[in-house]
Amino acid sequence: MNKEEILGKLTAIFHEELDNDDIVLSFETTADDIEEWDSLSHIQLIVAVEKAFKVPFTSSEIQSWNNVGEMIDCIIAK
Amino acid sequence: MILQLDTIFQHQFKVDDSVYNGFINTFDDQNSLHINDEFAQNKGFKSKVMHGNILNGFLSYFIGELLPTEDVMILSQTINFKNPVYLNDILNFEAVVSEQSEAVQVNTFKFKFVNAELKTVASGKIQIKELT
Numbered sequence: 001m002n003k004e005e006i007l008g009k010l011t012a013i014f015h016e017e018l019d020n021d022d023i024v025l026s027f028e029t030t031a032d033d034i035e036e037w038d039s040l041s042h043i044q045l046i047v048a049v050e051k052a053f054k055v056p057f058t059s060s061e062i063q064s065w066n067n068v069g070e071m072i073d074c075i076i077a078k
Numbered sequence: 079m080i081l082q083l084d085t086i087f088q089h090q091f092k093v094d095d096s097v098y099n100g101f102i103n104t105f106d107d108q109n110s111l112h113i114n115d116e117f118a119q120n121k122g123f124k125s126k127v128m129h130g131n132i133l134n135g136f137l138s139y140f141i142g143e144l145l146p147t148e149d150v151m152i153l154s155q156t157i158n159f160k161n162p163v164y165l166n167d168i169l170n171f172e173a174v175v176s177e178q179s180e181a182v183q184v185n186t187f188k189f190k191f192v193n194a195e196l197k198t199v200a201s202g203k204i205q206i207k208e209l210t
Contacts, residue, residue: 043182043207044153050179057181 003027006053006072013048017041027069049075080147080208081175081185089144089171091136091191093128093163101132128163133191133200140173140189141206149209153184157202167193173204183208 001009011025018036031037037045049071050056055078065071102108107129110117115125134157141152163169173189185208190201 040153043184044205046182047177047179047184047186047205050181051177056179059181062181 001076003069003072003076006075007068009052010049010068010072013052014045017045017048025068027067027072029068030066053078079178079180079183079185080149081145081178083175083178085175087140087144087171087173087187089140091139091169091171093132093165093167093169095165097132097135098128098165101129101135105129105131123162123164125164128165128167130157130159130163130200133157133159133163133169136169136171136191137189137204140171141204147208150206151209153205153207155202155204157200159200161193161197161199163191163193163199167199169193169199176203183210 007025007027011023014023014025014034015021018034018041020036023034023036031042046057046062053075055075057074061074065074102113111121111123111127112129113126118124118126134155137155137157138152141150142148169191170193171189171191173187175185176188177186178184185206187204187206188201189204191199193199
């Protein structure tokens, strides 16, 4: 999958996990840009992303991400 | 992580008068299906049907009291009701750690409640976070 395809799949996950189909993700999106993306929903997002892409993350990887693009880079690197 | 993948937990619950009346006294759901034997029998049940959400109370007990640590919180749970539960039913509960995320310290349990006739009355999933 390329970055755009992963972004599309992530968007669907965000819609499902955050119960908001209006969310538009970009590579620069951060938690500050999405009202529903709080500390607890972040945990569920990570679990859902790990499951969807069949990739386990480490806590240090998660903490290093500054935006959705860096999450995608991490998925590609797995 | 404190919990290990594939670990199985088992417990027996009884839906006795204390549980049944406690639920009604707390939440005041007095739908006839739950309090009137004749009504329930006319709908095809053996007798009055216990509130499904009593089982959610048992799930709360499982997470809060039966795990080897108190450092947990529920993130989500789903439950599917498959067969009716009646007053004084004894339910054998089993939950297994089916998925884990080390990164966010999350465990997912698959669980089921089975009655004395070996019928699964409910099953589902609970997601919990280990608090560090």
